[in-house]
Amino acid sequence: MKVPHMTTSKISVSEAGASDVKPLLEIRDLAISFATSGGEVQAVRNAHLTIMPGETVAIVGESGSGKSTTALAAIGLLPANGRVSGGQILLDGEDIAGAPEKRMIELRGNTIGMVPQDPMSNLNPVWKIGYQVRETLRANGRPDGPDDVARVLAEAGLPDAHRRAKQYPHEFSGGMRQRALIAIGLSCQPRLLIADEPTSALDVTVQRQILDHLDKMTTELGTSVLLITHDLGLAAERADKVVVMYRGNVVEAGPSLDLLRNPRHPYTQRLVASAPSLASRRIQVAKELGVESEDLLAPSEASPGAAFTGTTAQHRAQQGKDKPEEVLRVENLSKVFKLRSGIGRSADFTAVDSVSFGVKRGTTTAIVGESGSGKSTVAQMVLNLLPPTSGRIVFDGVDTATLNSREIFAFRRRVQPIFQDPYGSLDPMYNIFRTIEEPLRTHKVGNRASREKKVRELLDQVALPQSTMQRYPNELSGGQRQRVAVARALALDPEVIICDEAVSALDVLVQAQVLNLLADLQANLGLTYLFITHDLAVVRQIADHVCVMEKGRLVETGATDDVFDAPQQEYTKALLNAIPGASLMLPPEVATA
Amino acid sequence: MTSNYQADHYVAPIDETPLLATDSVRTDQAPLSLWAEAWRKLRRRPLFIVSVLLIVLLVVIALFPGLFTQVAPNDNCDLQFSDGPPTAGHPFGYTFQGCDVFSRVIHGTQASLSVGVLSVFFVLVIGVTLGALAGFFGGWLDAVIARLGDIFFALPLVLGALVITQLPFFKDNKSVWTVVMVIVLLAWPQMARITRGAVMEVRNADFVTAARSLGVSRMGSLLRHVLPNALAPIIVLATMELGVFIVAEATLSFLGIGLPGSVMSWGNDIAAAQPSLRTNPAVLLYPATALSITVLSFIMLGDALRDALDPKSRQR
Numbered sequence: 033m034k035v036p037h038m039t040t041s042k043i044s045v046s047e048a049g050a051s052d053v054k055p056l057l058e059i060r061d062l063a064i065s066f067a068t069s070g071g072e073v074q075a076v077r078n079a080h081l082t083i084m085p086g087e088t089v090a091i092v093g094e095s096g097s098g099k100s101t102t103a104l105a106a107i108g109l110l111p112a113n114g115r116v117s118g119g120q121i122l123l124d125g126e127d128i129a130g131a132p133e134k135r136m137i138e139l140r141g142n143t144i145g146m147v148p149q150d151p152m153s154n155l156n157p158v159w160k161i162g163y164q165v166r167e168t169l170r171a172n173g174r175p176d177g178p179d180d181v182a183r184v185l186a187e188a189g190l191p192d193a194h195r196r197a198k199q200y201p202h203e204f205s206g207g208m209r210q211r212a213l214i215a216i217g218l219s220c221q222p223r224l225l226i227a228d229e230p231t232s233a234l235d236v237t238v239q240r241q242i243l244d245h246l247d248k249m250t251t252e253l254g255t256s257v258l259l260i261t262h263d264l265g266l267a268a269e270r271a272d273k274v275v276v277m278y279r280g281n282v283v284e285a286g287p288s289l290d291l292l293r294n295p296r297h298p299y300t301q302r303l304v305a306s307a308p309s310l311a312s313r314r315i316q317v318a319k320e321l322g323v324e325s326e327d328l329l330a331p332s333e334a335s336p337g338a339a340f341t342g343t344t345a346q347h348r349a350q351q352g353k354d355k356p357e358e359v360l361r362v363e364n365l366s367k368v369f370k371l372r373s374g375i376g377r378s379a380d381f382t383a384v385d386s387v388s389f390g391v392k393r394g395t396t397t398a399i400v401g402e403s404g405s406g407k408s409t410v411a412q413m414v415l416n417l418l419p420p421t422s423g424r425i426v427f428d429g430v431d432t433a434t435l436n437s438r439e440i441f442a443f444r445r446r447v448q449p450i451f452q453d454p455y456g457s458l459d460p461m462y463n464i465f466r467t468i469e470e471p472l473r474t475h476k477v478g479n480r481a482s483r484e485k486k487v488r489e490l491l492d493q494v495a496l497p498q499s500t501m502q503r504y505p506n507e508l509s510g511g512q513r514q515r516v517a518v519a520r521a522l523a524l525d526p527e528v529i530i531c532d533e534a535v536s537a538l539d540v541l542v543q544a545q546v547l548n549l550l551a552d553l554q555a556n557l558g559l560t561y562l563f564i565t566h567d568l569a570v571v572r573q574i575a576d577h578v579c580v581m582e583k584g585r586l587v588e589t590g591a592t593d594d595v596f597d598a599p600q601q602e603y604t605k606a607l608l609n610a611i612p613g614a615s616l617m618l619p620p621e622v623a624t625a
Numbered sequence: 626m627t628s629n630y631q632a633d634h635y636v637a638p639i640d641e642t643p644l645l646a647t648d649s650v651r652t653d654q655a656p657l658s659l660w661a662e663a664w665r666k667l668r669r670r671p672l673f674i675v676s677v678l679l680i681v682l683l684v685v686i687a688l689f690p691g692l693f694t695q696v697a698p699n700d701n702c703d704l705q706f707s708d709g710p711p712t713a714g715h716p717f718g719y720t721f722q723g724c725d726v727f728s729r730v731i732h733g734t735q736a737s738l739s740v741g742v743l744s745v746f747f748v749l750v751i752g753v754t755l756g757a758l759a760g761f762f763g764g765w766l767d768a769v770i771a772r773l774g775d776i777f778f779a780l781p782l783v784l785g786a787l788v789i790t791q792l793p794f795f796k797d798n799k800s801v802w803t804v805v806m807v808i809v810l811l812a813w814p815q816m817a818r819i820t821r822g823a824v825m826e827v828r829n830a831d832f833v834t835a836a837r838s839l840g841v842s843r844m845g846s847l848l849r850h851v852l853p854n855a856l857a858p859i860i861v862l863a864t865m866e867l868g869v870f871i872v873a874e875a876t877l878s879f880l881g882i883g884l885p886g887s888v889m890s891w892g893n894d895i896a897a898a899q900p901s902l903r904t905n906p907a908v909l910l911y912p913a914t915a916l917s918i919t920v921l922s923f924i925m926l927g928d929a930l931r932d933a934l935d936p937k938s939r940q941r
Contacts, residue, residue, distance in 0.1 A: 078637075078641075264865070278642055279642050279645075281637060281641060281642045282635075282637060283636070283637045283642055284634075284635065284636050284637065285633075285635040286633065286634030286635060287634065290634055291634065292633075296634070296636040297637060298639060298644050299642070299644055302644070319858070349651050374648055410827075415838050417834065417837065417838060440840075441840045444838060444839060444840035445840065448839075449835065449838050450836070451831045451835060452831075453831055453836070454831060456831035457831035457832050457835050458835075459832040459850050459851045459853075459854065460659055460832075460854065461658070461659060461850075461854055463658065470836065470839060470841070471839040473842070474839055474840050474841050474845075475840060503657075504657060504658050504659065504664075506657075506659065517835075518846075520835070520839075524839075535872060565810065568777055
């Protein structure tokens with residue numbers, strides 16, 4: 033491989049003495065600050081990491097931990113209000129932290145490539161894919177004929193590359209767009225590739241394919257990879273070294289398996305304990321065994337249910353004896369959407385195809401599937417927000433299609449939803465008190481004083497301080513909003529709660545916190561959950577039963593442990609294999625400790 | 626890994642980054658609603674301060690013209706002062722008819738502002754109602770309202786006003802109210818369109834679905850959730866249209882199809898000053914300046930409001 037900058041590299045004495053391999057990228061004591069209206073804000077402090085040639089290093093951290101900022105600094109693409117306020121970024125010994133823009137333009141593409149996060153917004157929709165690849169090739173002085181473009185795309189795993197190069201981004205699926213972005217990132221054979229959450233927007237099976245291919249390509253080319261991810265399992269599986277960032281600092285770094293098996297910093301310990309892809313047991317079950325993964329979580333905001341968990345097993349057993357019946361039964365449920373395909377014509381699209389399952393009182397049933405599997409459509413129909421095309425939904429012995437408007441109003445009291453997007457599901461104009469009070473007011477429960485008392489109780493139940501009442505959703509984090517949504521769903525003492533991807537948008541630790549909260553509430557209140565998710569790892573933590581959906585059809589159902597231990601269908605096996613970190617086989621004491 | 630380089634297991638000192646409770650609520654700030662947030666942004670903007678001061682001044686002038694001039698605008702017109710220069714107590718001079726210009730400008734404020742405010746009020750009532758219904762329910766209702774709006778939208782203001790004011794009813798009853806009716810009739814579709822767009826954007830939000838699954842009725846969710854969240858563009862447009870409607874009134878009055886000559890208004894005065902433009906341009910200048918400042922202050926206010934209420938500039 034051609035190495036144009038060899039002549040400029042300096043060899044420091046200590047490294048030359050230790051071995052003949054010099055680091056490709058070395059970040060030393062990096063500090064990055066942003067100029068905001070409130071003054072200078074330090075985003076990154078004391079960051080250091082080393083990438084050897086051919087090595088994959090992952091930065092792991094929650095949102096706002098500074099992981100992307102560090103990577104952007106390495107390629108000189110910090111936002112206009114950000115600047116490197118200290119430290120060095122050494123590329124082959126050359127400090128590029130304060131390098132002029134001209135030098136950075138030389139380096140970008142050729143020496144440092146980048147695969148951005150969101151495949152939906154990072155391709156220009158008005159240019160053909162081929163043009164966008166050619167642009168990169170030309171900018172770096174490489175041959176840019178149609179054959180070169182096709183070769184680059186084919187290397188990234190796009191079949192039929194000549195034809196694909198003539199298509200526009202909207203004709204590509206998410207996975208194909210990500211492949212195109214990887215093709216662009218690697219087109220000039222850079223020595224370092226920065227991949228910023230390259231697959232977090234994709235389904236797990238697609239994610240696996242893409243990462244496998246990325247691995248293969250970078251191994252062949254000898255490219256070093258700086259992988260940025262929030263998923264510890266994924267980082268450990270794909271990277272040689274893992275760097276954990278927390279609040280702008282590097283808190284722990286080391287070889288990935290060592291770090292995972294033997295986390296030393298309390299933050300890493302927290303992360304390892306709550307990473308869903310590494311956990312092996314249902315939260316509830318773990319609790320009954322006296323293992324509280326929560327001990328590692330927020331000490332001050334521990335879940336209120338913790339005190340009651342001693343009675344959990346008893347409580348649940350009692351529930352099981354008293355009401356063994358199915359509270360919800362879905363029979364041959366189908367939904368056909370009419371898609372417009374020209375004037376006066378329409379094509380039928382079967383989103384849900386003859387789905388049947390039952391949910392027992394006091395248990396959690398998860399519906400798992402990738403995007404487009406029809407799982408959310410099922411949820412909408414069970415919530416009576418969308419009429420089914422055919423089939424029946426029986427709630428507590430009554431077909432919901434036969435309900436009149438008064439009965440639907442009563443039904444709404446007993447079945448409550450929690451939605452995916454914590455930023456969209458709370459009215460920004462309502463303060464938290466009005467938000468949680470709304471169901472009570474709508475159903476004319478109690479007077480103002482008793483409603484306020486109930487809201488205070490609910491906030492206690494979801495472990496939010498009562499002073500939150502006067503605040504507005506825009507002042508809360510995603511996890512806090514989701515807890516408010518849980519409180520609102522609980523206000524009417526419902527029997528069934530339908531969680532539509534309720535934790536998908538949250539950081540790992542916050543996700544674990546909300547899942548624990550849901551498990552506690554189930555134990556204390558005997559709730560029944562229907563949990564819609566794409567994340568099998570979450571399913572294992574929360575569900576008793578699981579229904580796997582593919583393209584509108586139910587392909588496999590069963591008890592969670594059975595499905596995870598002995599999947600019957602190829603599709604289920606593929607899904608399970610695709611969970612990042614699943615192959616690492618951590619000893620259980622690490623996974624739950 | 627094939628290289629003989631062995632990475633160390635590095636752990637940062639724990640006291641360097643102490644662990645915080647996962648996802649704790651910030652309790653050190655006062656609660657901040659979106660309106661309070663917009664207000665905090667607004668109150669420091671010079672554009673907002675200047676325009677609000679001007680508007681307050683205009684409102685005071687319109688309500689209490691007696692505070693600013695003791696000269697009755699029409700009674701003491703004396704032809705001996707025709708087109709006369711400023712004198713003590715008459716700072717702007719005299720009109721062709723020998724009336725006090727300053728007094729007329731002060732007293733004309735009332736007509737201009739009341740036409741603007743009344744027009745905006747009725748445009749809001751009609752435009753927001755129809756736009757919200759069309760945007761929220763869609764279907765045939767949307768189609769009917771949208772086409773109806775397009776019919777009025779296609780009529781230029783002056784042409785439309787010329788036609789409408791020739792109808793016998795309007796011809797015989799010229800007053801502030803007929804001008805307001807003409808403006809409202811031609812201007813509501815703009816408001817309806819903006820409302821419709823804003824409502825359509827909000828109606829599919831998760832919190833509306835959440836409210837519906839709590840058992841809130843469709844009308845209830847429109848009134849309590851959708852409309853309050855669609856208010857920002859409506860407020861901005863209403864503020865700017867207030868300025869635009871004041872100009873419209875002046876235009877119509879200037880053309881002689883607006884307010885009757887007996888009502889004092891800047892538009893009428895500008896029309897009346899036309900013959901003496903060459904001999905005494907000041908007579909035209911004063912009402913025209915008053916009109917410009919009024920319109921400008923409302924448009925500036927609208928601009929400042931748009932910046933403050935822009936959802937893109939909000940913190941999450």
